[in-house]
Amino acid sequence: MRTETLDTFITDVASLVSGIDDEHEITKQVADRLSRLLASGYRLPPEVTQPSNERHLNYPLHIAPDDSWSLACVVWNTGQRTPVHSHEIWGVAGIYSGVEREVRYVKPAVSDADKPLTPAGEQDWKRGQVAVCCTTDDDVHAVTAIGDEPTIGIHVYGGNIGTISRRSYDPATGAVQWFVSGWDSPPAGMPPVLDRNVRPDPVQPSR
Numbered sequence: 382m383r384t385e386t387l388d389t390f391i392t393d394v395a396s397l398v399s400g401i402d403d404e405h406e407i408t409k410q411v412a413d414r415l416s417r418l419l420a421s422g423y424r425l426p427p428e429v430t431q432p433s434n435e436r437h438l439n440y441p442l443h444i445a446p447d448d449s450w451s452l453a454c455v456v457w458n459t460g461q462r463t464p465v466h467s468h469e470i471w472g473v474a475g476i477y478s479g480v481e482r483e484v485r486y487v488k489p490a491v492s493d494a495d496k497p498l499t500p501a502g503e504q505d506w507k508r509g510q511v512a513v514c515c516t517t518d519d520d521v522h523a524v525t526a527i528g529d530e531p532t533i534g535i536h537v538y539g540g541n542i543g544t545i546s547r548r549s550y551d552p553a554t555g556a557v558q559w560f561v562s563g564w565d566s567p568p569a570g571m572p573p574v575l576d577r578n579v580r581p582d583p584v585q586p587s588r
């Protein structure tokens with residue numbers, strides 16, 4: 382299902398991930414590469430752009446054989462939102478269509494357990510824009526799909542994001558719940574995106 386453009390993107394990101402140690406440098410260069418993919422007019426396969434009325438979906442586009450990184454297509458129907466959550470790994474997010482409102486929080490230190498989270502600003506992201514959403518010391522946010530069409534993001538993560546234990550926060554109290562998002566499969570009748578590591582039954586959806 383991949384186009385040559387996505388194959389080239391995957392090859393390039395694999396090279397960056399294997400060749401750079403510093404996560405700040407990796408995310409900078411992956412963000413530049415993702416910006417070029419979006420600017421090129423790349424079109425996602427339609428089977429990974431289908432929203433659900435129940436919750437937003439995480440479709441896997443590529444999972445590195447050693448789980449060192451993954452490429453996800455995240456689809457929110459209009460108005461859908463995530464809880465405040467962490468990622469625990471680096472991540473880069475680009476907007477393929479629609480508009481995303483991101484509200485960021487300072488990542489609580491161990492000594493801040495059970496204290497309200499500290500807001501760190503909010504921003505709207507639109508088609509073609511790319512953000513470094515996460516490094517391991519700064520990775521807490523919530524996302525809402527605003528606008529009048531589904532919001533679709535192409536995300537690169539420094540691990541297999543569908544299988545990593547992550548935190549969901551109550552920002553008012555700092556209370557934490559751990560979750561694993563899993564991966565989603567395309568709707569029935571559409572071809573599978575990947576044949577490995579796909580778990581269609583997430584414990585708690587997030588991205």
Ligand SMILES: [Fe+2]
Nearest residue numbers: 466468522588
């Ligand atoms: Fe996120």
